[in-house]
Amino acid sequence: MNVRIRANYITPKGTEAFFTSEAMPAAKALLITEDLEKTQRAKQITFIDQNDSRWTMKELKKQLEAIQTEPHEVTVYFDGGFDRETKKSGLGCVIYYEQNNKKWRLRENALVEELETNNEAEYAALHLASQELELMGVHHLTVTFVGDSQVVINQLKGEWPCYEAVLNQWADRIEADFSRLGIDPAYEVISRKHNQEADRLATQALKGVDVTSTSEV
Incomplete structure (x- = not known):
């Protein structure tokens, strides 16, 4: 499952920018997002799959856990x-x-x-x-x-x-x-x-x- 990361990034002085990453494996996207969250500057993070469906971090983690039991x-x-x-x-x-x-x-x-x-x-x-x-x-x-x-x-x-x-x-x-x-x-x-x-x-x-x-x- 490949997804794109979409997030609102806020600098220490309050400048905001929305960005969307390239598509990548969902597990990799979760790792990058967890690192982004440590900066406390990335907000409103969502994941977009190949069908343009949106996932929260919690939903995506649950989906990856379910995938392990599926082909x-x-x-x-x-x-x-x-x-x-x-x-x-x-x-x-x-x-x-x-x-x-x-x-x-x-x-x-x-x-x-x-x-x-x-x-x-x-x-x-x-x-x-x-x-x-x-x-x-x-x-x-x-x-x-x-x-x-x-x-x-x-x-x-x-x-x-x-x-x-x-x-x-x-x-x-x-x-x-x-x-x-x-x-x-x-x-x-x-x-x-x-x-x-x-x-x-x-x-x-x-x-x-x-x-x-x-x-x-």
Whole structure:
């Protein structure tokens, strides 16, 4: 969870100024704020999250305590593959996260038949991941999404235009999911070589092998 600090700073001679910091992890923001309070010059301190919701220090501390029992520090790897001969698509996602002071890995795949291109399969794999995040109870967090599809990631980042209506529909669906869950997405493109876990899951789905597992790592 990333937040910005907003405060009213008053100098010893009474000059006031409101300032808002850059976004940073909530734990870091609390440390800085506690140091600011020692000066007795910072007043009306609030924290603003990625959804522009405002938190008091007490509320933010309570939220961070609650987060420890919920999935956090979430990273998602996704991949989709389309078989031109069978017209079927395999989707795979691997979700790494922390919960209750332990590290976990969730793996999930799916076989679908209504898609028409590899790019659409990649979007569908990311959508599969967003559904899993909702089932896990992930909300109001920054989540890193990692994949080898430059098309999907660069379009979602707004760096590449999207001219295909069907891909726009997938992008809208995914962004609506993130907005509803309060997820602030960060994207990272990697090579296929470094996305082997998700790629393997997608391939297994095409072969009719269903995978659903959660394990400690």
